[in-house]
Structure formats: structure tokens, C-alpha cells
Amino acid sequence: MTILVTGAAGFIGMHVAEALLADGRRVVGVDNLNPYYDVTLKEARLARLLLYKNFTFYNCDIADRPALFAALGGHPQISLIVHLAAQAGVRHSLNRPFDYTHANITGFLCILEAARQMANLKHLVYASSSSVYGANSQLPYSVASMTDSPVSLYAATKKANELMAYSYSHxxxxxMTGLRFFTVYGPWGRPDMAYWRFTEKILRREALEIYNHGDMQRDFTYIDDVVKGVLAVLASPPEKKGEAAAHRVYNIGNNRAEKLLDLVAIIEKTLGVTAERRLLPMQPGDIRATFADIKAIRRDIGFEPSTRLADGLPKFVNWYRSYIKG
Structure with a gap:
């Protein structure tokens, strides 16, 4: 069995690919190592995967259809896809909107076109986002909740992915299964995320910029729980029922909303440093709170996150300190 993992040098992508490789699966990884954040971090993640003999990697932009098709053409045995490659980041989408249509719309279309030509394909799992809930203020977010009011272009592209996937599945x-990830964190994480930036700034004795005057909540989900969820979903493709497509969407979160200021306090305690805080207004495109209702994925897949923020965040902080020391 061969599994395609796009975004293999990304945070979630590396962890998912490594879990599959350690289990003896053949993995084809695709990533273009774009410079949205430090490429050396992506290269370090990739180096871990390249230690496995059952891993094949292509440095390829998923929106470059000829290059993508040429790379995948040599692997007709691909039977599963975990599509995680995307342009991430809400605030970045305010300044670089075409990055999002390129990677998240054109790139996803290329993956769908490649998928429909794979004779052995059994299941395509793709990354959506909790951002699709946008202006919806009803917490916790249910997969049945409204997703028609995105407050950022990033969120709009992720909602578009769900619609595109449904049409191709039909x-x-x-x-196909879409996973609405809720603020994933942990070792090898992303430098643009708050938990990374806060850790970095506290160690540098720099002030933390905290938006909405600290009145923010996030459903922080530890990477090990996410990987278990992705692999369980991957092994359980949806079935076509009547006229409905074999397509579903799940929330994948920790099922609890944590205060952003509590996250800061855990980092301070782990580092033994008290941070200076600059409380600022809400930023455009941001939302005050996220909170995942995971009833559907718990019922269908048995997904049960087990890592509390107070336990998972110190693991990231300790990893970060060892990473920056080289």
C-alpha cells in the first residue's frame, strides 16, 4: 500500500508521514518548501522523513499540474491520499491573497484531478479548518453549524475546498473526508502560531502582543492526538448512501476551549519567566473563540483526544528550547 502525503514537510504532514512510515507503509511525500516561514525548519522536518527507506519525496508545487502529474505518474499503486499542503495563516491572507487562491484553490483542484485518475484510490482525506465557522457565534462548533460567513480569505478557501471535494466525490x-483542524500545536510546530511566537518572545524578554485585550479562547489540539485521528479516519472511508456522495466532514479538536492567557501562563511557568504583555484590539479576520464539538468523529471513528494543554504545551516548549540550541 502506498500513501500520498502532500505538505509532507509541514507540521502536521511530517508527523502523519512519520507515523505511516514507522508503521511500514510506503509514503510518497510532496512539498514545495515555500518560504512562508523558515525553510530550514521544513528542511529539518524533511530530513527526519528521508531517514526512512520507504519514503519517496518530490519537491513540487501542487498547483503546478504538469510537475505534479509527472511526479505522481510513477506511483500508480497509490491507494490513499492525505492532502495537507495549503497556504496557511489568517493574517497573511490579508496581504497576500493570491497565495491562497494559488495553493488552496488551484492546488486543491490539481490534487482532485490527480485523484480521479488513480485507479487504486480508496480514500482521500484533506485538511479543512475551524476557520470555516467564521462569524458563527454558537459554541461549541458542530459540523452541522453554519459555515457561510467566513471572515478571512483563508477561511473562504477552506470552505471552497469542502464544496470542491463534495462535487468530485459525487x-x-x-x-473523501474533510478534517476541520482546531489550533494544532506541539513539537515541530509552526512559527506563525501564537504558542511559538509567545515562547520565542518570552525567551528574548520581549513584550507579548495579545489581541482582543486577552479575551480569546482556542481549542488547542496536541499533535499526537491529531495524528491518531487522521490515521483512524484514513482507515475508515465513508460509504455512498443513496444519492449523497461518499463525503463527510469532521471536527478534529480537543473538545475544550482554553483561554489564551492561560496558554501564556503555562509557557511562563515552564520557562520560569514572567512576560510583559501588550493588550491590543482584535485583528481583522480573527475570531474570539473556537471550540470543537467532536461528537461525530467520536461516534464514527472513536476519536478521543487525551492531551490537556497543561501537559502538551510544556512538551512543545522543551522541544523548542532544544531546537533553537541546535
């Missing part, structure tokens, strides 16, 4: 009978 047209070509490809089982």
Missing part, C-alpha cells in the same frame, strides 16, 4: 465516486 461525480467520480471517490470517498
Amino acid at each position: 461525480l467520480y465516486d471517490i470517498p
Whole structure:
């Protein structure tokens, strides 16, 4: 069995690929190592994967259809896809909107077109985002909640991905599952995320910029729980029922909303440093709170996150300190 993992040098992508490789699966990884954040971090993640003999990597932009098809053409045995490659970041989408249509719309379309030509494909799992809930203020977010009011272009592209996936699943009978990730954190994480930036700034004795005057909550989900969820979903493709496509969407979160200021306090305690805080207004495109209702994925897949923020965050902080020391 061969599994395609896009965004293999990304945070979630590396962890998912490594879990599959350690389990003896053949993995084809695709990533273009774009400079949205420090490329050396992506290269370090990739170096871990390249230690496995059952890993094949292509430095390829998923929106470059000829290059993508050429790379995947040599792997007709691909039977599963975990599509995680995307342009991430809400605030970045305010300044670089075309990065999002390129990677998240054109790139996803290229993946869907590649998928429909794979004779052995059994299931395509793709990354959506909790951002699709946008202006919806009803917490916790249920997969049945409204997702028609995105407050950022990033969120709009992720909602578009869900619609595109449904149409391709309907047209070509490809089982697909979208995963709405809720603020994933942990070792090898992303430098643009608050938990990374706060850790970095506290160690540098720099003031923390905290938006909405600290009145923010996030459903922080530890990477090990996310990987277990992704692999369990991957092994359980949806079935076509009547006229409905074999397509479903799940929340994948920790099922609890944590205060942002509590996250800061845990980092301070782990580092033994008290941070200076600059409380600022809400930023455009941001939302005050996220909170995942995971009833559906718990019922269908048995997903049960087990890592509390107070336990998972120190693991990231300790990893970060060892990483920056080289």
C-alpha cells in the first residue's frame, strides 16, 4: 500500500508521514518548501522523513499540474491520499491573497484531478479548518453549524475546498473526508502560531502582543492526538448512501476551549519567566473563540483526544528550547 502525503514537510504532514512510515507503509511525500516561514525548519522536518527507506519525496508545487502529474505518474499503486499542503495563516491572507487562491484553490483542484485518475484510490482525506465557522457565534462548533460567513480569505478557501471535494466525490465516486483542524500545536510546530511566537518572545524578554485585550479562547489540539485521528479516519472511508456522495466532514479538536492567557501562563511557568504583555484590539479576520464539538468523529471513528494543554504545551516548549540550541 502506498500513501500520498502532500505538505509532507509541514507540521502536521511530517508527523502523519512519520507515523505511516514507522508503521511500514510506503509514503510518497510532496512539498514545495515555500518560504512562508523558515525553510530550514521544513528542511529539518524533511530530513527526519528521508531517514526512512520507504519514503519517496518530490519537491513540487501542487498547483503546478504538469510537475505534479509527472511526479505522481510513477506511483500508480497509490491507494490513499492525505492532502495537507495549503497556504496557511489568517493574517497573511490579508496581504497576500493570491497565495491562497494559488495553493488552496488551484492546488486543491490539481490534487482532485490527480485523484480521479488513480485507479487504486480508496480514500482521500484533506485538511479543512475551524476557520470555516467564521462569524458563527454558537459554541461549541458542530459540523452541522453554519459555515457561510467566513471572515478571512483563508477561511473562504477552506470552505471552497469542502464544496470542491463534495462535487468530485459525487461525480467520480471517490470517498473523501474533510478534517476541520482546531489550533494544532506541539513539537515541530509552526512559527506563525501564537504558542511559538509567545515562547520565542518570552525567551528574548520581549513584550507579548495579545489581541482582543486577552479575551480569546482556542481549542488547542496536541499533535499526537491529531495524528491518531487522521490515521483512524484514513482507515475508515465513508460509504455512498443513496444519492449523497461518499463525503463527510469532521471536527478534529480537543473538545475544550482554553483561554489564551492561560496558554501564556503555562509557557511562563515552564520557562520560569514572567512576560510583559501588550493588550491590543482584535485583528481583522480573527475570531474570539473556537471550540470543537467532536461528537461525530467520536461516534464514527472513536476519536478521543487525551492531551490537556497543561501537559502538551510544556512538551512543545522543551522541544523548542532544544531546537533553537541546535
